[in-house]
Amino acid sequence: MLIELVPEIADELSKTLVIDEEMVGRPEMTVSRLREIIHSEYRWAFNLDLTSERSRRYVWYKSVNAEEPRRGPREEIPEALSLGLDLPRLVVGLDADLADADGRDSVAKFLLAHPRHRLIATRVQALAGLPYHSPHADIMSEDFVPAYITRMLNSAVHGIDKTRDAMGRVIRGVMLQGAPLPEELASGSAESHWFYPSEPQV
Amino acid sequence: MSGNADLSTTMRATLRECRMVVERLCQSVGVPDGILPSVTNCGVYSAALGLAGFPGMERQLDLVRNVEPEGLSFFEAGGVINVDAAGLHAWVAAEPALDLLVAAFRTGTARELIISDVSQPAELGTIRALSQKHGFEAEVEVGNRTVVHLFPRARGEPTVLDRIICEGIEVERDLWFHLFHRSHDALAPDTVISRTHTGSIIVRPDGTIIGKEDPEFADMDLTMLTRDSLIQLERDGPIAK
Numbered sequence: 001m002l003i004e005l006v007p008e009i010a011d012e013l014s015k016t017l018v019i020d021e022e023m024v025g026r027p028e029m030t031v032s033r034l035r036e037i038i039h040s041e042y043r044w045a046f047n048l049d050l051t052s053e054r055s056r057r058y059v060w061y062k063s064v065n066a067e068e069p070r071r072g073p074r075e076e077i078p079e080a081l082s083l084g085l086d087l088p089r090l091v092v093g094l095d096a097d098l099a100d101a102d103g104r105d106s107v108a109k110f111l112l113a114h115p116r117h118r119l120i121a122t123r124v125q126a127l128a129g130l131p132y133h134s135p136h137a138d139i140m141s142e143d144f145v146p147a148y149i150t151r152m153l154n155s156a157v158h159g160i161d162k163t164r165d166a167m168g169r170v171i172r173g174v175m176l177q178g179a180p181l182p183e184e185l186a187s188g189s190a191e192s193h194w195f196y197p198s199e200p201q202v
Numbered sequence: 203m204s205g206n207a208d209l210s211t212t213m214r215a216t217l218r219e220c221r222m223v224v225e226r227l228c229q230s231v232g233v234p235d236g237i238l239p240s241v242t243n244c245g246v247y248s249a250a251l252g253l254a255g256f257p258g259m260e261r262q263l264d265l266v267r268n269v270e271p272e273g274l275s276f277f278e279a280g281g282v283i284n285v286d287a288a289g290l291h292a293w294v295a296a297e298p299a300l301d302l303l304v305a306a307f308r309t310g311t312a313r314e315l316i317i318s319d320v321s322q323p324a325e326l327g328t329i330r331a332l333s334q335k336h337g338f339e340a341e342v343e344v345g346n347r348t349v350v351h352l353f354p355r356a357r358g359e360p361t362v363l364d365r366i367i368c369e370g371i372e373v374e375r376d377l378w379f380h381l382f383h384r385s386h387d388a389l390a391p392d393t394v395i396s397r398t399h400t401g402s403i404i405v406r407p408d409g410t411i412i413g414k415e416d417p418e419f420a421d422m423d424l425t426m427l428t429r430d431s432l433i434q435l436e437r438d439g440p441i442a443k
Binding site: 018020021022023024025027028061062063064065066068070071072076077079080081082106107108109111112113115116117118119120122 | 217218229230234235236237238239240243271272274275276294297298301302304305308309335336363367386388389390391392393395396397398399400
């Protein structure tokens with residue numbers, strides 16, 4: 001609402017924020033090239049236990065009155081539609097069908113025969129070569145700890161220091177510890193480096 | 203989402219809102235996960251291009267309910283790709299058919315696509331927007347046999363997607379909220395058990411925490427968040443300890 005008070009500035013700056021979030025595939029890519037990408041960038045997925053009950057127990061979903069993602073055992077919410085991207089199983093499943101196809105065929109021809117692989121095939125193509133696009137984990141597994149990803153994002157993106165995760169879901173940390181005070185910024189006396197107090201040993 | 207100051211009956215929904223609502227609507231009628239983004243894009247572009255769009259959304263949803271997307275076939279002859287859509291809905295057939303033409307165009311084997319036996323052929327007009335992400339403009343002649351030609355796009359020209367990002371999509375306000383609420387069919391009921399899936403912490407109305415014990419959080423005090431505490435804080439201001 002405050003931004004709308006300066007529409008000219010906001011409109012101009014908004015052009016620098018635009019992202020369409022669209023994954024674009026390469027229909028002419030050969031099946032063999034797509035397999036090469038999978039085996040070079042998703043090797044981790046083939047090393048996971050993807051078949052045990054323990055590995056497939058959980059589902060990610062949203063409830064009707066909140067947008068935050070929820071994660072629970074499938075038997076507790078049988079009616080929930082899964083919103084989580086089951087990346088390792090999708091990749092391994094795609095590779096299995098690619099293995100049966102002619103390696104010289106185009107991905108376009110492959111997807112005509114295997115339309116349910118469109119989401120994952122397009123994702124693999126669109127993100128090829130980018131090293132940090134996906135967690136190397138089975139997020140459906142009982143062994144997966146969501147707090148690990150929350151901690152990584154809070155530390156790397158949001159700048160939270162001294163993070164602690166607990167109970168598998170909760171992250172606590174400190175923000176702006178050691179940052180200059182407003183009056184130091186105003187007077188120009190702020191240090192360019194923040195101090196970083198070490199954690200007391202108790 | 204932005205509304206007009208004159209309280210008109212229309213509004214503009216943002217790209218993200220359109221995608222979220224259309225995707226959930228499609229998911230709620232059983233569109234398979236693997237084609238969900240593709241079908242969603244067709245639904246959004248249908249609205250942006252003035253095809254069936256939001257007014258015809260529920261009719262289209264009925265036609266893609268529990269769709270089995272397999273069955274398309276094609277052959278290529280004389281520089282033309284012929285796709286038999288086997289009666290599938292245009293939103294299901296559009297992207298796979300376009301993919302064949304894009305691949306053929308880039309490898310120099312074909313520049314024309316003919317799609318036959320498709321349900322709701324007018325919705326193949328969405329190919330005009332779908333083709334732009336590949337760097338093409340598409341000419342689409344809709345009919346019993348829909349004919350598509352591709353042309354390289356002029357660099358820098360805004361796409362349909364660009365226009366949606368900047369302007370949103372205009373929609374009748376009542377219709378939008380009807381679809382928005384119907385899209386909740388893709389969400390799970392909010393139950394006591396479901397709330398435990400948000401984390402291991404459960405906060406009682408008095409601010410105390412129940413759940414797993416963890417020494418790291420032994421000093422976490424949420425009593426300040428109780429209703430009485432908040433009222434007191436508003437009245438007295440923060441009290442330094």
